[in-house]
Amino acid sequence: MYTKYSIEEIEEKLKLRLNEERYIHSIGTMEMAKELSERFNNNTEKAILAGLLHDCAKCMSKEECEKYQEYFEESEKLSYKTWHAPIGAIIAKQDWGIKDDEILSAIRWHTIGRKNMTDFEKIIFLADKMEKRTREAEYREKIEKTLNKTENLDAAMLKCFKLTIKSLLKRKLPICYQTIDVYNDLLKKVKSVK
Numbered sequence: 001m002y003t004k005y006s007i008e009e010i011e012e013k014l015k016l017r018l019n020e021e022r023y024i025h026s027i028g029t030m031e032m033a034k035e036l037s038e039r040f041n042n043n044t045e046k047a048i049l050a051g052l053l054h055d056c057a058k059c060m061s062k063e064e065c066e067k068y069q070e071y072f073e074e075s076e077k078l079s080y081k082t083w084h085a086p087i088g089a090i091i092a093k094q095d096w097g098i099k100d101d102e103i104l105s106a107i108r109w110h111t112i113g114r115k116n117m118t119d120f121e122k123i124i125f126l127a128d129k130m131e132k133r134t135r136e137a138e139y140r141e142k143i144e145k146t147l148n149k150t151e152n153l154d155a156a157m158l159k160c161f162k163l164t165i166k167s168l169l170k171r172k173l174p175i176c177y178q179t180i181d182v183y184n185d186l187l188k189k190v191k192s193v194k
């Protein structure tokens, strides 16, 4: 028991906090988290909860988010788009009674990632980027291809970071230095795998 609420109860309440597209994305992430957790022999019950709730704070206003400043990494402060991850972990605990630390940390790190993530955290990170309901096929298929070719979670993570960094550059958005740090780390790890 990771929370006293059923999936249906969680979904009902989540619907009220998110817009339609974000809700559909959350359902897609839940489905992909289930699929990946089975494929990589991880905890499916936990993956379903983390996938469903990972973006629970995504539709909060900037003003409301700013109240949670103390929970942001220094490097996150310049990028509003990353704030829903640390806030999401707090809200998943407060509003949905999620007690499991690994579910909460998978939500916490699903946007910028961190070094030495657990396989469970990587599965949630990847499920978010690979879900089939709202992610653009061209984007998601690149990650899927890497995963199919390597069966290696780090290789797929590296692909995600490459694509994210490229897209942030293109959109002239700030890049958290932690993102670069994780990218360098994955590069080293993936090389040693091959």
Ligand code: DGI
Binding pocket: 055, 058, 079, 081, 082, 085, 110, 111, 112, 113, 128, 164, 168, 173, 174, 175, 176, 177, 179
């Ligand atoms: O919430 P989602 O759209 O499902 O996906 P996400 O949580 O992975 O990312 C949200 C946005 O955050 C995405 O457009 C990339 C952006 N972002 C902004 N600055 C950074 C960043 N992502 C990373 N990894 N690092 C950054 O510095």
Ligand code: FE
Binding pocket: 054, 055, 058, 084, 085, 110, 111
């Ligand atoms: Fe997110």
Ligand code: FE
Binding pocket: 025, 029, 054, 055, 128
């Ligand atoms: Fe997401």
